[in-house]
Amino acid sequence: MSKVAVLGAGSWGTALSIVLADNGHDVRFWTHRKEQANEMNATNRNKKYLDADIPKQITAYHELENAIDDVSAIIMVIPTKAIREVCNDLNKVLKHTPVIIHASKGIEPGSLKRISQVISEEMDNYDYEDITVLSGPSHAEEVGKRLPTTVTVSSVTSSNAEFAQDLFINESFRVYTSTDMIGIELGGALKNIIALGAGISDGLGYGDNAKSALITRGLAEITRLGASLGASPLTFLGLPGAGDLIVTCTSPHSRNWRAGNMLGKGYKLDEVLEQMGMVVEGVRTTKAAHQFANEQQIEMPITEGLYQILFNDEKPKDVVEQLMSRTKREEMDDISAFKNTDYPQ
Template sequence: MKKIAVLGAGSWGTALSIVLADNGHSVRLWSHRAEQAEAINNTKRNERYLDVELPEGIQAFSDLNEAVKGTEAVLIVVPAKAIREVTRSLQHVLPDGATIIHATKGIEPVTLKRVSEMIVEEFPEYPSDDIVVLSGPSHAEEVALRHPTTVTVAAKNPEKSKHAQNLFNSDTFRVYTSQDVLGLELGGALKNIIALGAGISDGLGYGDNAKSALITRGLAEITRLGTSLGANPISFLGLSGVGDLIVTCTSVHSRNWRAGNLLGKGHQLDDVLSEMGMVVEGVRTVKAAYQIAEEQAVEMPITSGIYQILFENKNPKDAVTQLMTRDKREEMAGLDQMLKDLYS
């Protein structure tokens, strides 16, 4: 039995705590709200986020020092906007030799930093090659019900990714390993943009034809941007790429799809975010990806259209028309060269 801290008591942090507890580990689930931690311990439920009975192996804390004391791994599952603050606090209390794993999907606007890069900046003493990222097609609601789920963990240090694999892998939660941290983080973050678009399409009343085209061309955009930054294009064909893209674009469990759906029905962004009541990572990621695409001179028409809808009040139907009337071109333009370069 291992002692593991999970920082972030939202739906995803709670679901991953269930996986770890089912595997026989002692899980210390940290919330920044004392009342939430107390309620979890008293009721063995986290009703606001996942209304399922929690295993006995999960104990909640609101004191970060107490939560991580004596642990051999710390899993960070807070929203991307809270990563820096939590990491700054963690660097003073992390036990020697403990492995940092994160399962947060997002890119920071302005700095354009991925989550692992933010962790390195706030905790420079921790070896950057040892940071593990966990990503893949995984709705918290289904993980909590022990439905079959498959994800990938990546670290530049393969021993660390294998360690994380051993902690999480089970007969309902299968874990693969990778060394492409960049690819996993970009795939997990950028798919939220396309999920917003899929929700907008559904909210406008368009059908499966439109959504399948959006997913396919969205994958092309993600791959173009990711490879321009140095990611392995094959990663975007894996679980953290096309796998996560499909599940996030096609399910009502997806916050980003739900937010996009409301936007497509005519709701304003501020009202949508207020109604959701939970973080919609895709909104922040659109800003960051739009900036990166401009800097890298990478064409991302879907991302640009969603950016205009979110931040320039463009009518969603006009954005769709703009996409449909772009200059004609070959389908595999650019992508075929990526694959040739990969296998040359």
């Protein structure tokens, strides 16, 4: 079995550590907070982030150099905004070249780079082809309970994807492979925008009809943008697309849904983020997707509406009324995203 370092001590990092430990791997769990590492080692719990027993094969570290010593793989599960900083810290202490797998879901505002691009840009001795991504419909709370979960891993280098598949797959955590890195990462990031919208819809009390429409039209937006950036539209019908979108838009486990729900009930964004106490990636991703849509000249009315709510203090109800009164059109206009069969990977 392998020695693996998991960087990021939130709920998702904890859940993936449990999967790896169940598979018999020696898991090094890294947090930059010394008190958190000490508490985890003493109690076998990560109480603040995930209410689950932590197997004894998991040891928590607060010193990065010790956590990554002689590991065969590094799993990066950290917020988008911290990726560059952690990569720079890794460059200072990493003395070998383990496989790097990331399970973060976001796009960097400003640069509009996907996580794999940021990692390969910042890490010494790693090219884009060396990075692997893990994504799919996977609430940490359910993974921690060993409930059936299915995800996808993707890398330009097939051997890296197969390595990640073998590392994680077990009877409760099924893993597929894909070569569409662009689609896998965009699906995992952009669904958080629509989840914010679904939470707002529920917070306003608009019911299942509205939320179903929002999810469906949101998928059309995600597909349009993804196809314009080189992803296969079919990827967005799979686990990291429609699968992740459904689970994130319909469950109170989703922090993006919860944040949107509070916005729909009248809370301001600053109040929401303060009460959540955890990163809400959909907020940053909305800003990035809004910029993407403008640059690619892609119509994304739901994303535009959420951008106005989050950053221009528009009232959610007013934005919904604007969306409902848009010029009438043919629904299947969006099928044009599927007509191109030459998709760069």
